[in-house]
Amino acid sequence: MIAVAAAAAFLATFNETFLNVAFTPIMQDFGVDVSTVQWLTTGYLLVAAVFVPVANVLYHRFPTRPLFVAVVAIMVLGSVVGAMAPTFGLLLLARLLQAIGTGLLTPIGMNITLAVSPREKLGLNMGIMAAMTTLGPSLAIVLSGAILTVAPWTTLMWVFGALTCAVLLAGAVILRNVAELGRPVIDVLSLLLVSVGLGCVLYGMTVAFSRSALSAGISGLVGLIAMSLFVIRQRRIENPLLDLRPFSSAPFVLGVLMTMLGLVFVFAMNVVIPLFLQGALDLPPLGASLTLAPGILLTVGMGPIAGRLFDRHGGHWSIPLGFLVMAVFVTLVGVAAGHSSIWIFGLLYVPAALATALVVGPSQTFALANLDRETSPHGVTVVSTSFQIAGCVGTSLATGIFGAMVAANAGAGRSEGDSLLAGFHGAVALVVATSFLGILLAFLAYRLVRSRHAAEGVQGPAHTVQSIMQSDVYALSSNQNVLEALQTFAERGISGAPVLNADGTLAGFLSDGDILRYLSATHATATSIYSYAIGAEDDLEQAMSDMADLNVMRLATHDTVTLDARASIEDAVAALSVRCAAQEGSGGQREGFPPRRYREPVRDQPSGHRHVPAFP
Structure with a gap:
């Protein structure tokens, strides 16, 4: 499932730049200018950003598989319409259909990854997702350049x-x-406000360097007003389009900003480097694209490695290191741009591209890890929206600075090569500045986390139960029946769960072993698979019926032992050892059932902390 989600993330971002290299033949075929053809990218990013918040509503309203298939089908339809489009308007419409799929598919894929990833592998799997989202727009440039050498743009x-x-x-x-399904509804007014808000803000950024500053300013102001009204409405309606609770977590906000800064680097360099190499060094589109290829391909392998580093050590050193490497080596790339050797240029870009893997995946994992299970899907929506915004901002600012400095230097009488070099240096200065800003945000983020832990009195991560326990566990209600519990185990892929009273206090613990012991003692079908050979189907149906009438507390462990989440690992080992010894000594029998073993829940103290048990 994670592989499918990663492939979907790759496709969604791959298509953002796949058509960029084909702008020249498209302009020739349809007779449009550069300002018009750019809407194939700008319009795509705008529509994708608008539909990202809608994905969270659809994700919790429809089953995962049919929703996924329907969204991808929209992208297939857009591809067919675009390939057969007789006019530019129809081609743009096809791209917007594809953008709807992109806006919905990215958060759906991330939600799937979050839902099926164990906590200890979350960094690895999110690293894979980040590698795919980084690989998509980068590899698209290389592949499209190769295809266009032998085939038309269609x-x-x-x-x-x-x-x-x-x-x-x-x-x-x-x-x-x-997904946990419900009946969420889409607030139409909220959708309109976020559409106008994001559209105007991103449009203002897009035209800031190509048209009058007044138009860009007015567009940006209208967008900010619309976004402010959107935020106000989300706080007042019962079913908001976007739950704003993730923004109450400062580490989450900083993690999103760091992710965006890393993506600004990716999108900015992916568009400016081909422009510079084709214009200043007269490289063909394929040659300019291949200059990016080594760094792109190596970044794919670096994503999971960066994820494992995050799982083991956190990102307190890897994220700022990634930003620093980006700043240093892209500066060297800017220096190498003044020389004729394309090999040195390409080699120096490899470490800069690799460093994005240390930033993008770990930063979004850091952001989402600071949310609880309830707000995580809304955090995914925010992160996915930030991907599209970062793409539009990175592309617009880089090309805008590049074009403005080229024009200014050409107007001052400098040669075309020198003007293009000055424009490239301006784009390099942009990404260096954003990289140093990322270093500052990284240190601030981890300082906030350390301060929060200190305020809560949490011990060092190497000494507490909290550092190794599973904190986002599922729970059963004390009024559920055993059959419902068994269905929960199967759907969630778990082997047991705590049982909570109506007020949230711990009532007991139920495992699949408890259920199997009951079945083996009361029904022949649970004794052996060979029971089916002697016609035990009726007994199986009776077992299901009995479990539907049996309360979970009938089989659950009542006398559970709890530990404070801030207890040391040594205390937990001692408690488990004493408990197991006591059970073995007493036989652990209850009402004729075979001996059982207990798992020890860990609870936070009742001083404002959560009361949901967790297990080492």
Whole structure:
């Protein structure tokens, strides 16, 4: 399922830049200028950003597999329409259809990853997702350049359509429902406000360097007003389009900002480097694209490695290190741009590209790890929206600075090569500045986390139960029946869960072993698989009926032992050892059932902390 989610994330971001290299033949075929053809990218990013918040509502309203298939089908439809489009307007409409799929698919894929990833592998799996989202827009430039050397631009649409069909089939076969479904509704006014807000803000950034500053300022102001009204409405309505609770976590906000700064680097360099190499060094589109290829391919392998580093050590040193490497080596790339050796240019860019893996994946993992299970899906929506915004901001600012400095230097009488070099240096200065800002945010984020831990009196991470326990556990209600509990175990992929009273206090613990012991003692079908050979189907139906009438507290452990989350690991080991010894000494029998073993829940103290048990 994570592989399908990663493939979906790759496709969603891959298509953002897949058509960029084909702008020249598209302009020739449809007779449009640069300012018009740019809407194939700008419009795509705007629509994708608008539909990201809608994904969270759909994710909790429809089963995961049919929703995934329907969203990918929209992208397939857009690809077919675009490949056969007789006019530019129809081609733009096809791109907007694809953008709807992108806006919905990215958060759905991230939610799937969060739902099925164990806590100890969350960094690794989010690193894979980050690698795919970073690989997508970068690899698209290389592949589209290669395809355009042997085929017309319409082939790009057919190729993307084939890739989406493959992901659609994989999702239809592999995915299962992982979301907690309800009946959330889409607030139409909220959708309109966020559409106008994001659209105007991003449009203002897009035209800031190409048109009058007044138009950009007015557009940005209207966008900010609309976004302010959107925020006010979300706080007042019962079913908000976007739950704003994640923004109450300062580490989450800082993690999102760090993720965006890393993505600004990716999008800015992916568009400016080909422009500079084609204009200043007369490289063909494919040659300019291949200059990016080594760093792109190595970044894919670096993503999971960065995720493992985050799982083991956190990101308190890897994230600022990544930003520092980005700043240093992109500066060296800027220096190398003044020389004719393309090999030195390409080699120096490799470490800068690799460093993005230390930033993007760990930063978004850091952000989401500071949210609880309830607010995580809304955090995913925010992160996914930030991807599109970062792409538009990075592309717009980099190309805007590049173009403005090229024009200024050309107007001052400098040669074309020198003007292009000055423009490239301006774009390099932009990403260096954002990298140093990322270092500052990283130190601030981890300082906040350490301060919070100190305020809560948490011991060092190497000494407490809290550092190794599973904190986001599922729980059963004391009024549920055993059959419902068994269904929960199967759906969640767990082997046991705490049982809570109506007021949230711990009532006991139920495991699948408790249920199997009951079945083996009362029903022949649970004794051996060979029971089916002697016609035990009726007994199986009776077992299901009995479990539907049996309260979970009938089988659950009542006398559980709890530990404080801030207790030392040594205390937990001692408690488990004493408990197991006591159970073995007493036989652990209850009402004729075979001996049982207990798992010890860990509870926070009742001083404002959560009362949901967790298990080492």
